Each structure stands twice: as C-alpha cells, then as structure tokens.
Amino acid sequence: MPPKKNMLRPKGAAAKKASIPPDPKSTRGVKTWKEATAWLRARGIEDIECITPDLAGVPRGKMMPTSKFTGDSSLALPSALYRHTISGEYPEETENFRYEPRDSDLKLLPDLSTLSVVPWETDPTAQVICDVVGSDGQQTSYTPRNVLKNILKLYDDKGWKPVVAPEIEFYLVAMNDDPDYPLHPPKGRSGRSILGGQGYSIAGINEFDELIDDIYHFSEKQGLEIDTLIHEEGPAQLEINLRHGDPIELADQVFLFKRTIREAALKHGIYATFMAKPMQGQPGSAMHIHQSVVDAETGKNIFSNPDGSPSKEFFHFIGGMQKYVPSALVMLAPYVNSYRRLTPDMAAPVNNAWGYDNRTTAFRVPVSNAAARRVENRLPSSDANSYLALAASLACGYLGIIKAIEPTAAAEGSANEGSVDLPRGLLEAVSLMENEPDFLEVFGEEFIGIYAGVKRGEFETFMQVISPWEREFLLLNV
Numbered sequence: 144m145p146p147k148k149n150m151l152r153p154k155g156a157a158a159k160k161a162s163i164p165p166d167p168k169s170t171r172g173v174k175t176w177k178e179a180t181a182w183l184r185a186r187g188i189e190d191i192e193c194i195t196p197d198l199a200g201v202p203r204g205k206m207m208p209t210s211k212f213t214g215d216s217s218l219a220l221p222s223a224l225y226r227h228t229i230s231g232e233y234p235e236e237t238e239n240f241r242y243e244p245r246d247s248d249l250k251l252l253p254d255l256s257t258l259s260v261v262p263w264e265t266d267p268t269a270q271v272i273c274d275v276v277g278s279d280g281q282q283t284s285y286t287p288r289n290v291l292k293n294i295l296k297l298y299d300d301k302g303w304k305p306v307v308a309p310e311i312e313f314y315l316v317a318m319n320d321d322p323d324y325p326l327h328p329p330k331g332r333s334g335r336s337i338l339g340g341q342g343y344s345i346a347g348i349n350e351f352d353e354l355i356d357d358i359y360h361f362s363e364k365q366g367l368e369i370d371t372l373i374h375e376e377g378p379a380q381l382e383i384n385l386r387h388g389d390p391i392e393l394a395d396q397v398f399l400f401k402r403t404i405r406e407a408a409l410k411h412g413i414y415a416t417f418m419a420k421p422m423q424g425q426p427g428s429a430m431h432i433h434q435s436v437v438d439a440e441t442g443k444n445i446f447s448n449p450d451g452s453p454s455k456e457f458f459h460f461i462g463g464m465q466k467y468v469p470s471a472l473v474m475l476a477p478y479v480n481s482y483r484r485l486t487p488d489m490a491a492p493v494n495n496a497w498g499y500d501n502r503t504t505a506f507r508v509p510v511s512n513a514a515a516r517r518v519e520n521r522l523p524s525s526d527a528n529s530y531l532a533l534a535a536s537l538a539c540g541y542l543g544i545i546k547a548i549e550p551t552a553a554a555e556g557s558a559n560e561g562s563v564d565l566p567r568g569l570l571e572a573v574s575l576m577e578n579e580p581d582f583l584e585v586f587g588e589e590f591i592g593i594y595a596g597v598k599r600g601e602f603e604t605f606m607q608v609i610s611p612w613e614r615e616f617l618l619l620n621v
Contacts, residue, residue, distance in 0.1 A: 144467035148286050148287075149382075149498040150325050150351060151527075152401065153243045157433065158313075161334065162507075164433055169182070169366075170259060170260075170363070170364060170365065170366035171256075171257070171258070171259045171367075172255065172257060172258055172259070172366070173255050173256070173258055173364060174255065174256070174257040175255070176213065176255070178255075179258060179356025179385070179550060179572045180213045182258065183209050183212075183213065183269060186260065186269070187267045187459075188209050188260070188267045188268065188269045189208065189266050189267050189268065189282070190208060190209065190266065190267075191206070191208075191212045191268065191269045191270065191271060192204060192205075192207070192209070192261060192268065192269070192270040192271070193205050193208045193212070193218055193247055193251055193253060193270075193273050193438075194270060194271070194272060194273065195220075195251060195272060195273045195274070195286070196286075196287045196288065196398055196528060196529075197224060197225060197287075198225055198287065198476070198528065198531075198593075198594065198597055199228075199229050199528060200287070200397070200398060200401070200527070200528035200529060200530070200531075201229075201500055202402060203224055204218075204220070204251065205221060209269075209504050211386075211468060212253075214572065216257025217250065218250065218251040218273075219248035219249060219250050219251065220248065220249050220251065220483070221246050221248060221249070221333060222242075222247055222248070222249050223242060223243070223246050224249075225249075225285060225286060225417050225593065226240075226242060226593060226596070227284075227597070228597055228599060228600045228604060229478070229563055229601055229606050230601070232278055232600060232604055233599025233600070234599060234603070235600075236596075237596060239439055239577070239591070239592035239595065239596065239610055240590075240592050240593060240596025240597075240599075241517070242608065247277075247278055248278060249275050249276065249283060249286075250255035250275070250276050250277070250278065250280075251273035251274070251275060252273055252274045252275075252276055253272075253273050254271065254272050254273065255271065255276075257270075257271055257272040257395055258270075258271045259271075259364075259365040259366055259399075260364055261365075261599075262360070262361045262364035262365065262496075262534040263361060263403075263406045263407070263410065268595040270393055271530040272288075272398070272399075273373065274288055274289070275288070275289065278391075282353075282543055282590055284587045284589045284590055285587075285589050285590040285593045285594070287528050287530035287531050287534075288391070288394070288530050290531060290534045290590055291391060291394055291530045291531070291533055291534040291537075291595050292391065293534075293585075293586075293587070294534045294537050294538050294541065294585060295390060295391065295467060295537075297541055297585065298436065298537070298541060302438060302439050302440065303436050303437070303438065303439060303445060304389075304434070304436070304438075304439045305390050305432050305434060305436050305571070306387050306388065306389075306390075306434070306435045306436070306437055307387065307388070307389075307390045307393050307432055307433060307435040307537075308370075308384070308385060308387035308388070308393070308432075308534060309387075309396075309397055309430055309431070309432050309433075309529065309533075310382055310383070310384045310385070310387065310395055310429070310430065310431040310432075310433075310437075311353065311382065311383050311397060311400065311401075311417075311430050311527050312375055312380060312382045312429050312430070312523055312548070313380070313382075313383075313404060313416060313417050313428055313462050313525055314326075314375065314377060314378075314380050314381075314415070314416050314418070314421050314422070314428060315328065315329055315351060315354070315379040315380075315381065315408060315413050315414070315415055316328060316329060316379065316413065316414045316415075316416055316421060316422075317329040317330070317336075317414070318412060318413060318570070319414075323563060323611075325422065325423065325434060326416070326421050326422055327422070327527060328378040328379040329379060329413040331351055331379075332350055332352065332353075333350060334347070334350070336378070336379075337350050337378050337379045338378050341374045341375075341376065341377040341378070342375060343373055343491055345374075347374035347379075348372065348373070348374050348381070351379070351381075351411075353411065354407055354408060354410075354411045354413075355372065357407040357410060357411070358372075358383075358403065358404055358407045360565060361406065361407055362400070362403060362559065365399060365403065366399060367384055367396050367399060367403070368385065368386050368396075368550050369384070369385065370373040370384040370385055370386045371383075371384045372384070373577050374430075376426045376490065377422070377425045377426045377428075378422075378425065380425075380428065382403075382416045383400065385397070385400075387433065387435075387507070390537065393483075393529075393533070394529040394530040394533050397430070397529035398529055398530070400528035403416055412575050417507065417526050418429055418480055418524045418525075418526055419476065419478070419480050419481040419483065419484040419525060420480050420481075420483035420484045423611075424561050425492075426490045427483065427484025427485075427490075427523055427524060428484070428524065428525040428526075429484070429491065429521065429522075429523065429525060429530070430523045430524060430525045430527055430532060431519055431520065431521050431523070432519065432520045432523055432532065432533065432536050433509070433515055433517050433518075433519045434460075434514060434518050434519075434520065434536060434540065434553055435515070435517040435518070435546075435614065436456070436460070436540075436544075443514075444513065444514055444515070444516055445457075446460070446516040446517070446518075447513035447516045451512075453475075453516065455547075457516060457518075458550055459535050459543045459544045459547050459548055459549070459550075460489055460518060460540040460543050460551065461497050461506055461508075461518055461540075461543065461545055461550040462507050462543045462547075462548030462549050462550040463539050463540050463541065463542045463543015463544060463546070463548050464495075464497070464505075464518065464520065464536070464540055464543060465495045465496075465497065465506070465538050465543075465551065466539070466542075466543065467519070467538070467539035467542055467543070467565065467579065467581070467582075468495060468505065468506075468522060468535075468539045468564065468576040469495055469565050469575060470537040470547050470576055470578075470579040470582065471536075471538065471539055471573070471576060471579075471582070472522065472565055472566050472576075473566075473569065473572035473573050473576050473595075473598060474527065474528075474531045474534070474535035474570065474576070475520075475522050475523040475524065475532050475534060475535055475536070475593075475600065476522070476523070476526075476527065476565045477526060477527055477528065477531075478526055478569065478601065479568070479569050479601070479602065479605045480526065480570065481524045481526055481569075482566070482568050482572075483565060484524050485524075485565060485567075487521070487559060487563065487574060488559075491564055492504060492522060492558065492559065493523075493559055493563045493564065494504040494554075494558045494559060494563070494564045494565070495564045495565065496551065496554040496558035496563070496564075497550060497551070497553060497554065498553045498554035498555070498558065498594055501553075501554055501558065502521070503554070503556075503557045503558045503559045504521070504554050504558045505520070505521055505558075505565075506518055506519065506520060506521070508553075513520075518540070520536045520566070521535070531594075533551070534586075537584075538585040538586065541585065542585065543580055546581075551569075569598060569601075569602050570599070570600075570602055572602075573595050573598045573599060573602075574590060576591060576595060577591060577595050578595075
C-alpha cells in the first residue's frame with residue numbers, strides 16, 4: 144500500500160523536492176517540505192505552532208510534535224471560528240450574516256516561507272503561518288490573509304505590485320487584572336512611572352532598555368526586521384517602523400510583531416497593549432500605512448512620471464482613498480474603542496483630506512524623491528487586523544485608479560479644524576461599508592456579510608456594559 148500523503152502539504156510546484164539544501168543560518172522560511180524537515184532537525188525543534196489570524200488578528204491554530212507536522216497529518220479549524228466576536232460570542236444570524244449549516248472544517252495549509260522559531264518558549268519550538276482553504280481545497284473568501292491576497296490579485300491583473308511600510312504604535316502599561324480600574328504607565332528603570340510629552344525622547348526609550356533589547360532579540364531570532372523604534376507622545380507609548388516590502392509579508396510581520404512585543408513585555412512583568420485608546424486624555428495608538436505601487440516588470444513607481452512629476456495614477460489613488468476610506472473605516476478602526484482615538488484635538492486625523500507633508504490630514508504625502516513617492520494613510524489604529532487594514536487601504540486606492548477619481552486640492556494648514564468627515568462610531572462605519580456597492584467587486588458579498596455581522600455582535604456586547612461615566616453623571620442626576 145502506498146504511503147498516505149501529508150494533508151498539510153500543498154500540491155504543485157511548492158511540493159517539489161529541494162535541489163539545494165536549506166541554509167542552516169536562515170532564520171526565517173524555507174521553500175519545500177524537504178527543506179522544512181532539515182531546518183527543523185538542525186534546530187532540534189520539538190513542537191510547532193500552526194497559526195492563522197482570525198477576523199480580529201488573534202492567532203488561532205494548533206500545536207503538534209514536529210514528527211507529526213512533517214509526517215502523515217492534516218489540520219482543520221471549524222468555520223465558525225471566523226464568525227465569533229472578540230469576546231468569544233456568536234451573533235444571531237441575519238439576512239446577510241449566516242453560519243455555515245454544517246459548521247464544516249476549514250483546512251490549514253502552512254506557508255513554509257513563514258517558518259521561524261518561537262524564541263520565548265523554553266522548549267525548542269517553531270511557528271508557521273497557515274493559509275485557509277475549504278474542504279474542497281479552494282481558498283476561503285473571508286479569512287483575513289485571503290482577503291488581502293484577493294486585493295493583491297486585482298493589482299497583479301493590471302501588472303502592478305503594491306509596496307507598503309506599516310508603523311505600529313503601542314503602550315506599555317502596568318499589569319492590572321481588574322477591567323474596572325483605569326490603566327496607567329509602568330515603572331521604568333528609574334523606579335518612576337514615565338510621564339507623557341516624551342515624543343522622540345531617547346531617555347524615554349532607555350527607561351525600558353532591557354525590554355526593548357528582548358524585542359530586538361526575539362525579532363532577530365524570527366527573521367523580523369525593525370527599521371526604527373521611537374518613543375511617542377503618550378506615557379510609555381512606543382512606535383516600531385517596519386521596512387517597506389510586499390503587503391503579505393508585512394501583514395505577516397505585524398501579526399508576529401504584536402505577539403512578540405506582548406511576550407517581551409510579559410517577561411518583564413508589564414503589559415503591551417495595541418488598544419487604539421487605552422488611557423483617557425492621552426493620545427491614541429495608530430498603525431500608519433505608507434503605500435506606493437510599482438510596475439511589476441520594471442519595478443518603477445507608477446506614482447511618478449519619467450520626468451519625476453506626480454502621475455495621474457498618484458492623484459487617482461489619493462482620490463480613491465478620499466472617496467472610499469470613510470466607507471472602509473470599520474476595517475481600519477474595528478472596535479468601539481477605535482473611535483475614541485478619532486476625535487478632534489487628539490493628534491489623529493478626523494477628515495478625509497490629503498496634503499504634502501501635512502500630519503493633520505488623513506492621507507499624507509511625505510517628502511521624498513520620485514522613486515519613493517508614496518501616500519501615508521494615517522487613519523488606521525493599532526488595534527486593526529493588519530491583513531484587513533492593508534486590504535482596505537489598498538482596495539480604496541485601487542478603485543480610485545481604476546475609476547479615475549480626482550482628489551480634492553491638497554490641504555494647506557490644519558485639516559482638523561472643520562467638521563468631522565468620518566464615521567463617529569462603529570455602527571455608522573458598519574453601515575457605510577455595507578452600503579458601498581463598489582466594495583462587492585473587491586471584497587465580495589460573503590466577507591462583507593460576515594464582517595458586518597461580527598461587528599454588530601461586538602457592539603451589542605459592548606452595550607451590555609455600564610460605564611463609569613453613566614454611574615457618575617446619571618446615577619443621581621436623572
């Protein structure tokens with residue numbers, strides 16, 4: 144009887160045997176299963192975590208012994224996993240939000256290019272990010288990695304390739320296991336809690352030297368590249384900038400960085416949080432996305448003409464961002480808390496304006512040469528799923544190019560002094576996404592229905608909680 148095939152392994156060229164042995168010094172990724180076996184053996188890996196992001200960007204999956212991973216095995220997750228809220232509840236069905244009648248399995252297919260060690264584990268452990276397919280082997284339309292891949296396919300069909308560079312802000316906070324108590328900054332090496340107003344402060348970074356060393360160490364072990372790290376305006380608020388590159392690779396890096404930073408913080412007895420607005424009266428945390436588009440054959444930036452001037456594609460990309468991002472905001476600001484960041488006078492844009500080197504606009508064009516001409520989307524918050532945030536932002540720019548949408552004039556001065564041009568809350572943002580007909584062609588009806596249903600479910604669970612504001616001002620006054 145012939146041996147059974149490993150159900151984890153994809154078919155086709157990716158399954159061919161390696162002609163060249165894997166580089167033993169490689170920290171991240173292999174090309175084939177033969178290389179994966181050698182890579183795992185060379186490092187004495189005992190267990191492997193097969194992970195994939197859910198709608199919230201939370202790692203889901205299974206752990207198994209290495210021998211099972213490289214042997215005769217298959218991995219599956221229930222389809223309902225992509226229909227529950229961040230609090231683990233399952234919303235009621237609606238006309239557009241439905242559960243799969245059989246709750247059938249989805250299969251996990253490891254992307255071997257993401258194979259890396261898990262440096263904070265005491266036993267030798269590796270991790271690999273998985274794609275998700277249905278029982279028929281076809282990619283699912285609503286899982287985050289596939290949503291982004293579908294957007295990239297639209298670009299590829301036009302001979303284009305997006306290039307992105309995310310910037311991720313987060314807070315370090317003192318451990319607190321009671322959600323009724325406000326968060327506050329942890330104590331640094333000086334023994335005192337760091338205060339706000341420390342933007343770009345080297346002393347602010349030095350307060351957490353050992354933790355930051357662990358972040359760099361953990362990242363290096365996983366083959367993750369940090370471009371720069373700075374202290375932001377909030378107390379113990381840091382920002383990590385990643386090098387520009389392929390959107391899938393960068394979304395994977397953000398997915399792993401969040402996990403890495405949390406683990407490094409826990410090692411030092413504090414929390415790292417990517418909540419958009421964790422502390423009242425302090426700046427929120429963003430995930431700014433720098434975006435450009437290059438010709439897939441020549442590698443030249445299509446945002447620039449041969450003479451170095453801005454191209455029509457550049458302006459149409461901005462026009463698409465202006466027109467469609469307000470309707471896609473629920474993918475960039477996915478929770479009730481996200482909209483607490485998008486308020487006037489809190490160092491976040493509340494508009495859909497654009498401008499040259501203007502940080503008050505939603506869409507900023509940084510100073511650069513023609514080859515590096517790009518558009519920075521400053522609206523996404525750090526709580527966003529990196530795959531969905533990139534998909535939303537790139538989809539809006541794509542629609543702008545395809546439909547030749549002209550932008551407004553570039554903003555001069557502050558763009559935050561007029562009315563708020565964005566949804567002011569989660570339900571309004573969900574409705575705008577559902578009612579944008581052009582999103583059907585880029586995201587698909589199934590994803591929109593599932594995502595909107597989950598977001599409405601999360602809002603309903605939020606409405607069951609009585610806030611301190613209500614107890615303080617309504618208890619004895621109404």
